[in-house]
Amino acid sequence: MKKHKKILVVGIGSILRSDDGVGVEAIEILEKEKLPENVSLLGADVSGMNLLKYFPGHEKIIIIDAAEMGEKAGTVKVFGLNEIEKARFNDKFSTHGMALLETLTLGAKLGMRNDITIIGVEPENTGFGLELSSTIKSRIPQIVEKVKELINLK
Amino acid sequence: MGDKISKKNLNINVEYLTRVEGHGNIVINVKEGKLEKCFLEVIEAPRFFEAMVRGRSIFEVQHITSRICGICSTGHCLASVKAVEDAIGYKVSEQTKLFRKLIFHLETLDSHLLHAYFLVAPDALGVPSVLPLVKTHKDVVLLALRMKKEYSDMCEIMAGRHTHPITLVPRGWTKLPTEAELKKMKAIFLKQIKDLNTTLDIFKTVKLPDFERETEYVALTHPEEYAFYEGDITTTDINKKIKPGSYKEVVHEYHVEHSTSKHSKNKRASYMVGALARVNINFDKLNDEAKKAAKALNFKVPCYNPFMNTVAQVIEMVHCTYDAVRIIDHFLKKGVDYSDIVSSWPTTDEWPSFKVKGGTGVGTVEVPRGLLVHEYTVSEKAVVEKANCCIPTNQNLANIDLDMKKLIPEVMGRSKEEITLLSEMLVRAYDPCISCSAHLLDVKFI
Numbered sequence: 001m002k003k004h005k006k007i008l009v010v011g012i013g014s015i016l017r018s019d020d021g022v023g024v025e026a027i028e029i030l031e032k033e034k035l036p037e038n039v040s041l042l043g044a045d046v047s048g049m050n051l052l053k054y055f056p057g058h059e060k061i062i063i064i065d066a067a068e069m070g071e072k073a074g075t076v077k078v079f080g081l082n083e084i085e086k087a088r089f090n091d092k093f094s095t096h097g098m099a100l101l102e103t104l105t106l107g108a109k110l111g112m113r114n115d116i117t118i119i120g121v122e123p124e125n126t127g128f129g130l131e132l133s134s135t136i137k138s139r140i141p142q143i144v145e146k147v148k149e150l151i152n153l154k
Numbered sequence: 155m156g157d158k159i160s161k162k163n164l165n166i167n168v169e170y171l172t173r174v175e176g177h178g179n180i181v182i183n184v185k186e187g188k189l190e191k192c193f194l195e196v197i198e199a200p201r202f203f204e205a206m207v208r209g210r211s212i213f214e215v216q217h218i219t220s221r222i223c224g225i226c227s228t229g230h231c232l233a234s235v236k237a238v239e240d241a242i243g244y245k246v247s248e249q250t251k252l253f254r255k256l257i258f259h260l261e262t263l264d265s266h267l268l269h270a271y272f273l274v275a276p277d278a279l280g281v282p283s284v285l286p287l288v289k290t291h292k293d294v295v296l297l298a299l300r301m302k303k304e305y306s307d308m309c310e311i312m313a314g315r316h317t318h319p320i321t322l323v324p325r326g327w328t329k330l331p332t333e334a335e336l337k338k339m340k341a342i343f344l345k346q347i348k349d350l351n352t353t354l355d356i357f358k359t360v361k362l363p364d365f366e367r368e369t370e371y372v373a374l375t376h377p378e379e380y381a382f383y384e385g386d387i388t389t390t391d392i393n394k395k396i397k398p399g400s401y402k403e404v405v406h407e408y409h410v411e412h413s414t415s416k417h418s419k420n421k422r423a424s425y426m427v428g429a430l431a432r433v434n435i436n437f438d439k440l441n442d443e444a445k446k447a448a449k450a451l452n453f454k455v456p457c458y459n460p461f462m463n464t465v466a467q468v469i470e471m472v473h474c475t476y477d478a479v480r481i482i483d484h485f486l487k488k489g490v491d492y493s494d495i496v497s498s499w500p501t502t503d504e505w506p507s508f509k510v511k512g513g514t515g516v517g518t519v520e521v522p523r524g525l526l527v528h529e530y531t532v533s534e535k536a537v538v539e540k541a542n543c544c545i546p547t548n549q550n551l552a553n554i555d556l557d558m559k560k561l562i563p564e565v566m567g568r569s570k571e572e573i574t575l576l577s578e579m580l581v582r583a584y585d586p587c588i589s590c591s592a593h594l595l596d597v598k599f600i
Contacts, residue, residue, distance in 0.1 A: 016206065016221045049268070053303040109288045110295070128202035130218075 004038035007151050008058035010051065011043050012065045012100060019123035019136045023064035026143045033144070039151050051103050052112075060115045062150050064143060065100060067120030074135040075122040076142055078150070081108070084118075119146050164566075166574050180577055182562055192562055193555045194581055204541040212238040212510070212536045213324060213499045219528065219543070220319060225268065228261040228313065229521030231322050232383070233528040233543075238324045240399070241515025241532040249494050250326040255383045256481045257312045257322070258519070259474035262382065264305040265522035266429070266467040269585045270357065271298035274464045277579050278360040294356065297349050304342050311335045326496040333486070340482045343475055350475055354447055357468045362461040362583075363576060367560045369458070369553055370422050371431035372404060374520050380439040380473055381432075382520045388435060390456070391421040398518040401527050405544050410552075417552040418544070424552035427524025428584065429466035430457060441480075444473035460557050463583045467522075510536040523547060523585050547586045554584055 009030065011023030027043035035041070042054065055061070069077060081104060104116065121143065124133040132140075164184035183191035203222050207215045215238065220231035232254060239246060246254075271294070272284050281287060287295050311331055313319030321329045331339070375395065376385035386395035387404050396403050407416040419425060433440070433448070437455045440448070448454075448469045453462065500508045512534040518527050524546030531540040557580055565573055 014221060016203070016218065049272075049299070049302060050306055052299060053306055106285065106288070109285060110292075110299075128206065130206065 004036065005059040006057060007039045007060040007062065008054055009039060009041050009062045009147055009151070010054070010064070012051075012063060016128060016130065018125045018127055018129040018131065019121075019133055020066045020126045022066050022121045022123065022132060022136050022139075022143070025132055025137075026064050026140055026147070029140055029144055030147060033148075036151065049103050049106070051100070052107055055107055055112045055114050058114065060117075062117050062119065062147060063100065064119045064121070064147070066123040066126065067118070069120055069122050071122040073122050073124035073133075074139050076139055076146065077120045077122075078146055079118055079120065081116050081118070117150055119143060119150075164570065164573070166570065166577065180558075180581060182558070182573070182577060184562070184566075189559060189562055192558045194551060194558070194586075204543055207530075207538050207541045210538050211499075212242065212530075212532055212538060215530070215538055216322065216324070217320075222543070222545075225265045226261060226521040226523065226526070228257055228309075228319055228322070229519055229526055230528070231319050232258070233517040233519045233521075233526045234530075235322060235324050236517030236519065237515045237528040237530045238517070238532065239515065240517060241513050241530055242324075242510050242536075243513075244325060246326055247491075247494055249491055251383065252481055252484065253312070253327060253330065254322070256478055257309070257319070258382045259478040259481075260305055260309050260312065262522050263471055263474050263478075264302065264309065265585075266471050267298060267301055267305065269522075270353070270464050270467055270471075271295075273582050273585070274579075275356070275360070277575070277582065278362070297352060301346060301349050301353075304346060308339050308342060311339060323496065323498045325500075326494060328495060328498050330490050330492055330495055331485075333490070336482050336486055336490075340479060340486070343479050343482070346475065350472060353468060353471065354450055357465060358451055360464075362459070362464070363579065364459070365461060365557075365561055365564070365580075366458040367460070367557055368456075369556070370420055370425040371434045371456075372420065372425045372427050372525060372549070373432040373435045374518060374525060375436055376439070378439075380436050380441075380444075380477070385518075385520075387518065387525065389420060389425065390434060398527075399514075399516045401516060401518060401529075401544070405525075405527065405549065407544065407548075415548050415551060418549040419552055424556050425549065426460065426553045427546045427549050428463055429470050429522070429524075430460065430463040431524060432520060433457070433466040433469060440469065440473050441476050443476045444469050447472040460553075460580065461583045463585070467585075510534055521546060524549060547584070550584050550586070554581060554586075 009027065011025070011027035013020040013023045015021035015024050024043045027041050030041055031043070040058070069075065071077070107114070121136065121139060124135045163186070164182060166180065166182035180194050181191050203219060207218055210218065216231045216234040219234040220227040222230045276283050276287060279287065279291070284295060312321065314321045314329060321327050370389050370391040372387065372389045374381040374385035375388045386397055387401060388395050389404060404420050405418050406420060407418050410417050434456045451465050451468065453465050453469060510532070512532050514529065514531045516527065516529045518525065526546060527544040529542040530538050533539050558577055561576065561580060562573065565576055
């Protein structure tokens with residue numbers, strides 16, 4: 001039997017910052033779906049280096065995160081690491097500043113060769129609040145579909 | 155490079171927190187040889203959380219507050235839970251306390267490791283970030299990441315997941331580690347001793363700026379142990395212990411013109427919280443291994459060099475490691491009482507016997523960055539009516555400003571780059587917490 005690649009789908013962001021929590025919310029929806037055994041879900045508020053520890057155990061990593069892409073709020077884009085500028089590491093004041101892009105850059109530097117895909121969602125509101133904006137909430141089904149496409153369910 | 159500044163005029167503006175709504179920066183302004191402005195500003199987010207927890211049940215509030223910080227989520231969670239228990243007059247079991255102390259050690263270790271290796275080490279080795287170290291010191295980077303992963307794995311055993319614990323609730327734990335899990339954690343810690351010793355060797359060689367400014371140091375203190383989870387508040391300027399409920403006798407918050415965050419002071423114009431304050435106050439309560447480490451690191455109390463906060467953190471890492479093993483050994487010997495497990499919400503059967511007497515409660519803990527206070531007013535219906543949260547970073551702000559005011563004139567002869575780096579290093583030494591900001595992925599397509 002063909003061994004399936006181990007896939008990790010991880011939603012990143014703070015659920016206390018409105019649309020920043022879109023990744024975590026998407027994972028909560030995905031948790032209710034029936035997914036293949038080779039797929040693990042991580043609804044994480046981990047934004048920094050904590051993510052690295054999951055790299056060795058998963059060949060493919062799909063990251064859902066609110067992203068400032070200069071697009072209209074609600075835009076959902078799927079892209080690979082080679083399509084975007086690497087982290088410039090100019091924000092090193094705080095360990096918390098060790099954000100996703102820095103982590104991924106560090107991982108690559110360390111020779112981790114995971115297949116990484118990012119589902120970026122342009123946020124509307126990242127002020128303090130426990131709810132997603134209606135614009136972003138309405139994109140959740142679209143994000144869930146994208147994830148399913150990426151794990152070859154569709 | 156080394157653009158030599160005239161000693162007459164100097165303008166430094168490090169807008170390092172640009173992603174945090176533009177509120178945070180270092181401002182240094184010298185005019186006609188006179189230091190006119192010199193301060194650090196960070197956004198004060200906890201005030202927003204205070205509004206968020208209002209109207210919430212006391213049994214869910216820690217899930218919100220733990221998200222104030224991705225690094226000290228356990229600290230916020232426990233300050234929250236302790237404030238709730240204090241408000242309703244609930245006393246937890248000794249076992250609950252001991253396990254809370256264990257998870258606290260894990261968080262302190264994780265946080266200190268990150269700070270020492272990923273923020274301070276690059277400065278000490280003269281590189282702009284951890285990235286170049288992958289080339290020159292790959293073994294060190296891998297060691298730090300290995301330790302980080304192990305702390306994270308152990309946090310997962312205790313908290314149910316790495317950050318934002320789900321097992322820590324008012325009244326106790328919803329899950330307790332099995333004997334096998336305790337043995338696993340002990341094995342990890344014992345294996346780590348080698349990496350810990352390497353860490354000591356590395357930080358023995360790290361050269362930190364030679365600078366001193368005596369200030370008031372504030373921390374929790376406990377008669378029998380090195381205080382993280384419980385104790386009374388004390389300072390190096392007072393000869394008494396203040397009960398957590400009277401924290402306002404020490405933490406005097408006030409507004410300053412240049413900052414959106416409140417500053418704090420007590421007997422002097424500022425005070426310091428954090429590892430250096432704790433070690434200065436509670437050195438005799440450190441375990442022998444940590445005391446030995448202090449000696450090896452050439453650390454002497456009292457220490458008035460804020461840059462040494464990182465060294466104090468390394469000393470605490472040694473303390474926490476050996477104390478964690480002590481706690482695990484205790485449970486391996488005595489066993490764990492699993493009947494102590496509680497549900498996150500009182501069950502229907504429990505409610506009648508579980509009376510919430512409304513009131514005000516205060517939870518104080520020592521998180522990696524220093525004294526953290528949560529204060530709640532709770533209604534008889536178990537709802538939070540009012541909240542106040544004093545975070546360590548804000549308590550340190552006035553002290554950072556005064557350190558800078560002393561430091562800058564002392565290094566005025568150096569280049570603008572050097573002065574900028576020194577002021578950045580000073581701020582970094584305090585390990586300021588800005589994590590409550592949104593962490594958006596900043597994407598630039600190629």
